[in-house]
Amino acid sequence: MPEMRRDPLIGRWVIIDGSRFKGLEDFPREENTPSRQAICPFCPGREDQTPNEVDAVRPFKTPPDTPGWLVRTVPNKFPVLSPEGAIQKDGYGIYDQMTGIGAHEILIEGPDHEKTVTELSKEEMQAVISQYQSRYRQLSSDSRVKYVTIFKNFGASAGATVEHGHSQIIALPMVPKTVLEELKGAEDYYQYRGRCVFCDMIAQEYQDKERIIDENNSFLAFCSFVPRYAFETWIVPKAHGADFSTIEKVMQDQLAQILQSVLQKIRKVLSNPSYNYYLHTAPTGYGHGESYHWHIEIIPKLTRSVGFEWATGLHIVPTFPQDAARYLRES
Amino acid sequence: MPEMRRDPLIGRWVIIDGSRFKGLEDFPREENTPSRQAICPFCPGREDQTPNEVDAVRPFKTPPDTPGWLVRTVPNKFPVLSPEGAIQKDGYGIYDQMTGIGAHEILIEGPDHEKTVTELSKEEMQAVISQYQSRYRQLSSDSRVKYVTIFKNFGASAGATVEHGHSQIIALPMVPKTVLEELKGAEDYYQYRGRCVFCDMIAQEYQDKERIIDENNSFLAFCSFVPRYAFETWIVPKAHGADFSTIEKVMQDQLAQILQSVLQKIRKVLSNPSYNYYLHTAPTGYGHGESYHWHIEIIPKLTRSVGFEWATGLHIVPTFPQDAARYLRES
Numbered sequence: 001m002p003e004m005r006r007d008p009l010i011g012r013w014v015i016i017d018g019s020r021f022k023g024l025e026d027f028p029r030e031e032n033t034p035s036r037q038a039i040c041p042f043c044p045g046r047e048d049q050t051p052n053e054v055d056a057v058r059p060f061k062t063p064p065d066t067p068g069w070l071v072r073t074v075p076n077k078f079p080v081l082s083p084e085g086a087i088q089k090d091g092y093g094i095y096d097q098m099t100g101i102g103a104h105e106i107l108i109e110g111p112d113h114e115k116t117v118t119e120l121s122k123e124e125m126q127a128v129i130s131q132y133q134s135r136y137r138q139l140s141s142d143s144r145v146k147y148v149t150i151f152k153n154f155g156a157s158a159g160a161t162v163e164h165g166h167s168q169i170i171a172l173p174m175v176p177k178t179v180l181e182e183l184k185g186a187e188d189y190y191q192y193r194g195r196c197v198f199c200d201m202i203a204q205e206y207q208d209k210e211r212i213i214d215e216n217n218s219f220l221a222f223c224s225f226v227p228r229y230a231f232e233t234w235i236v237p238k239a240h241g242a243d244f245s246t247i248e249k250v251m252q253d254q255l256a257q258i259l260q261s262v263l264q265k266i267r268k269v270l271s272n273p274s275y276n277y278y279l280h281t282a283p284t285g286y287g288h289g290e291s292y293h294w295h296i297e298i299i300p301k302l303t304r305s306v307g308f309e310w311a312t313g314l315h316i317v318p319t320f321p322q323d324a325a326r327y328l329r330e331s
Numbered sequence: 332m333p334e335m336r337r338d339p340l341i342g343r344w345v346i347i348d349g350s351r352f353k354g355l356e357d358f359p360r361e362e363n364t365p366s367r368q369a370i371c372p373f374c375p376g377r378e379d380q381t382p383n384e385v386d387a388v389r390p391f392k393t394p395p396d397t398p399g400w401l402v403r404t405v406p407n408k409f410p411v412l413s414p415e416g417a418i419q420k421d422g423y424g425i426y427d428q429m430t431g432i433g434a435h436e437i438l439i440e441g442p443d444h445e446k447t448v449t450e451l452s453k454e455e456m457q458a459v460i461s462q463y464q465s466r467y468r469q470l471s472s473d474s475r476v477k478y479v480t481i482f483k484n485f486g487a488s489a490g491a492t493v494e495h496g497h498s499q500i501i502a503l504p505m506v507p508k509t510v511l512e513e514l515k516g517a518e519d520y521y522q523y524r525g526r527c528v529f530c531d532m533i534a535q536e537y538q539d540k541e542r543i544i545d546e547n548n549s550f551l552a553f554c555s556f557v558p559r560y561a562f563e564t565w566i567v568p569k570a571h572g573a574d575f576s577t578i579e580k581v582m583q584d585q586l587a588q589i590l591q592s593v594l595q596k597i598r599k600v601l602s603n604p605s606y607n608y609y610l611h612t613a614p615t616g617y618g619h620g621e622s623y624h625w626h627i628e629i630i631p632k633l634t635r636s637v638g639f640e641w642a643t644g645l646h647i648v649p650t651f652p653q654d655a656a657r658y659l660r661e662s
Contacts, residue, residue, distance in 0.1 A: 002411055002431030004504070005423075012508060015411055015431055080333055080346055080639075080647050092336075093535040094528065095556050100333030100346055151638035159637025168639070173335070176643035177343060197425065204424040225426050278642030299641060306490025307482035308411075308499070310630060311609030312507035316411050 007226035008197055010185040013314055014226050020318035024270065024327070027230070027302040032155040032272045034114050034163045042164035044111045050074040054105060055135060057127040070127040072108045073135055073169070079104035080170065087144050087173050102171045103139055107131055109165040117154070117165050118264045125256040128167070132279070133252060136245050139171040140284045147172045147179060147283050155274025158301045175283055182280060183292055190291035198293030199240055201225075210322040213329050214261050218254035221262045223321035223328070230303060230319040231270065231328070233262055235296040242282035242292040259296065265328040266300055274301040338557035339528055341516040344645055345557050351649035355601065355658070358561070358633040363486040363603045365445050365494045373495035375442045381405040385436060386466060388458040401458040403439045404466055404500070410435035411501065418475055418504050433502045434470055438462055440496040448485070448496050449595045456587040459498070463610070464583060467576050470502040471615050478503045478510060478614050486605025489632045506614055513611060514623055521622030529624030530571055532556075541653040544660050545592050549585035552593045554652035554659070561634060561650040562601065562659070564593055566627040573613035573623040590627065596659040597631055605632040 002017040041049035044067035053064050055073040062068030081102030088099045109117055110124045120128070132150050139148045152167040153159040160166075175183075189197040205212055205222045213233060214221040221235045235258055241247065247255075259277075266275060281294035309315055333348040372380035375398035384395050386404040393399030412433030419430045440448055441455045451459070463481050470479045483498040484490035506514075520528040536543055536553045544564060545552040552566045566589055572578065578586070590608075597606060612625035640646055 001413065001416065004429040004431050006427040006429075008425045008427075013429075013505065017411055017431070020409070078351070080348055082332065085332065092556075093538070094339045094531045095535075096337040096339075098335040098337075098344075100335050100348070147643075149639065149642045151642045153638045157635070159635060170639060170643075172643070172645070174344065176645050178642065178644035181644075200425045204426075207424070225423075276638035276641050278638050280642070297641070304488070304490060305636065307484045307607035307609050308480065308501060310607050310628070311480045311482045311509065311611070312478075312501075312503070313509035313512075314503070314507050 005226045007224075008185075008189055008200075010181045012226060012228070014228060015314060015316045016227075016320055017316060017318060018320050018323070020316075021230070021320075021323070026318075027270060027273070028157075029271055030155055030157060030274055032116075032274060034116065036114060038113055038163065040113050040162070040164045042106075042108045042162060042166060043113050044069070047072075050106075051077060055131065055138065057131055067111070069111065070124050071110065071131045073105050073131060074108070076104040076106050076168070081172065083142075098173060101144055101173050103142075103145070103169070104171075105135060105139075105169040107135065107167040107169060109167060113164050115165065116267075117152070118260060118267050120165075120260065122256070125260045126253050129252045129256040129259070130249070132167070132169075133245060133247070135169050139169065140245065142171065144173055145171040147175045149176070149278065151276065151278035153276055155301065158274035158276045160274070175286070179280060179283070183282065183286070186291040186293070196240055196291055196293050198236055198295065202236060202238060211325045213265065213325050214258055216254050216258050218251050219258045221258055223325040225321055227317050227319075227321055227324075228315040229299050230317055231266065231300045231324040232321075233266070233298040233328070235259060235262060235298070236293065237295070240293055242289045242294060243284060244279055244281035244294040245284055262298065262328070265331045266298070269327045269331045270300055270302065275299060276301070336557045338555075339516075339520055339531075341512045343557060343559070345559060346645060346647045347558075347651055348647060348649060349651050349654075351647075352561070352651075352654070357649075358601060358604070360602055361486055361488060361605055363447075363605060365447065367445060369444055369494065371444050371493070371495045373437075373439045373493060373497060374444050375400070378403075381437070382408060386462065386469065388462055398442070400442065401455055402441065402462045404436050404462060405439070407435040407437050407499070412503065414473075429504060432475055432504050434473075434476070434500070435502075436466060436470075436500040438466065438498040438500060440498060444495050446496065447598075448483070449591060449598050451496075451591065453587070456591045457584050460583045460587040460590070461580070463498070463500075464576060464578070466500050470500065471576065473502065475504055476502040478506045480507070480609065482607060482609035484607055486632065489605035489607050491605070506617070510611060510614070514613065514617070517622040517624070527571055527622055527624050529567055529626065533567060533569060542656045544596065544656050545589055547585050547589050549582050550589045552589055554656040556652055558648050558652055558655075559646040560630050561648055562597065562631045562655040563652075564597070564629040564659070566590060566593060566629070567624065568626070571624055573620045573625060574615060575610060575612035575625040576615055593629065593659070596662045597629070600658045600662045601631055601633065606630060607632070
């Protein structure tokens with residue numbers, strides 16, 4: 001019989017129907033291997049084909065917009081939000097409107113076109129995470145910016161349009177709904193129980209063991225007990241902390257290690273699928289330091305949302321998280 | 332410059348970036364035409380290949396599970412929720428669990444395999460709507476059922492796995508999150524302004540005119556001012572009413588007319604795209620009769636959700652609703 005589950009964070013119900021899972025071969029296969037002959041604006045030597053870089057990790061002190069970088073961040077040529085202008089808020093009848101002020105940057109994850117994030121060197125992967133934090137800090141220092149979201153689309157069916165490995169960073173003029181819901185849910189839980197819901201989640205993962213995929217000194221990776229999608233995986237810092245932007249270098253490096261390790265497992269077990277991941281952190285200076293707990297959510301694109309999910313917000317998941325975790329843990 | 336908009340119902344922000352819309356030819360083309368040679372379990376004469384019918388519109392008084400029907404409803408062979416058993420609610424550490432009790436039915440929209448919903452006769456289309464209501468009433472009379480959701484997936488990329496035209500009906504043991512958010516948002520609006528937010532929406536649509544696609548005596552169809560997706564279309568009854576299950580035959584027939592008309596326009600303008608539509612109604616006996624207003628939301632599948640939407644709940648839409656409406660209205 002299908003099982004319904006609800007998470008204690010935002011009250012989301014899901015339906016897990018294990019009878020729909022026949023085996024890994026049921027999931028779609030995609031060719032997500034970068035082509036060798038690509039002429040790519042993100043490759044070294046073509047720095048003039050992107051807007052001027054705003055930040056980079058350049059161990060050899062090379063000048064901006066020249067080769068030599070490990071990681072390079074440039075404004076998106078086609079930004080969804082742009083930094084020029086003032087925020088204007090208006091009513092329009094019963095609706096609210098705001099000018100689309102913010103920023104939209106592309107973080108190029110390494111010089112080598114053929115290397116996906118799972119193949120980066122340790123040094124390159126650490127540079128990615130360090131650059132995440134430095135862009136986060138820089139963008140959130142703009143008083144018009146209320147939230148900075150960092151995410152990655154890998155593979156065409158996860159929305160990637162350029163195959164050279166990259167993440168995206170979007171600075172928003174308001175705290176987005178998904179984050180507000182988590183902040184409020186975590187605060188409600190804290191008010192009621194006096195504990196952080198994510199810390200409780202970690203305790204339960206250790207107790208149950210079966211959903212844990214990987215860990216290191218600072219982080220635990222597990223398949224969510226209430227997944228929206230098959231093989232949905234969370235990476236959560238073991239020590240309580242609401243704000244990603246304040247973590248130290250040693251913890252950044254631990255994050256680089258576990259994120260790459262989990263993505264390697266997903267690649268191996270699910271045949272290099274498309275996926276999305278994104279960072280959820282408390283907005284800097286927003287409060288909620290006791291109740292919220294930053295983390296990364298990884299969603300392999302194995303199934304699609306259909307009418308039922310739109311109508312209800314309920315997801316139907318074919319794979320029990322303990323089964324998904326076993327595949328990934330043992331890979 | 333991109334524009335941000337927020338709806339007054341659930342506080343959802345979207346980003347509309349008209350510069351991303353180059354023309355209708357940018358949207359993907361799909362072959363959503365039913366094949367002629369299909370051997371299909373939903374076709375007349377193969378009634379023994381589905382579970383026994385639970386309801387049908389049979390003008391010729393033919394016996395159940397034999398040909399002659401205009402519309403036929405059967406339990407889904409692979410239900411996501413099933414009606415056998417009691418609802419058991421348990422805690423599991425910090426999580427909640429519930430047995431997956433409910434119902435999952437398939438409403439076969441007509442006997443002709445090659446006719447999509449846009450090609451049904453007036454009589455057939457009216458039978459579909461009348462059957463929606465009769466299934467809704469029947470299923471919601473079960474005290475274990477807290478909500479009945481009616482939706483349609485058309486085309487492979489909207490999740491349809493059988494091409495013979497059909498809708499789905501799922502009875503749930505709780506009111507789903509999406510509906511709860513709308514109920515609460517509408518109630519908050521009502522408390523503050525003493526008016527129904529949907530009635531205000533209709534008034535604004537008449538004032539602005541530019542987003543209206545179609546109307547008849549009972550319904551207005553328009554492209555939402557705050558769409559999540561390009562060409563997102565709402566059909567809203569002009570007279571206030573919270574509960575779909577109580578509408579009379581004349582209004583059912585008007586709904587059949589406008590729903591089919593709008594789907595025909597979408598088919599024509601967007602080259603027979605995949606789409607989802609679903610009904611949102613106040614749960615019977617739930618209250619909120621003054622503040623909520625039932626309606627249908629139609630989402631053509633022209634773009635896909637990617638990492639940014641997952642991270643934030645914000646949607647990036649390439650098409651202004653007034654432009655989408657003009658295409659549809661003039662088709």
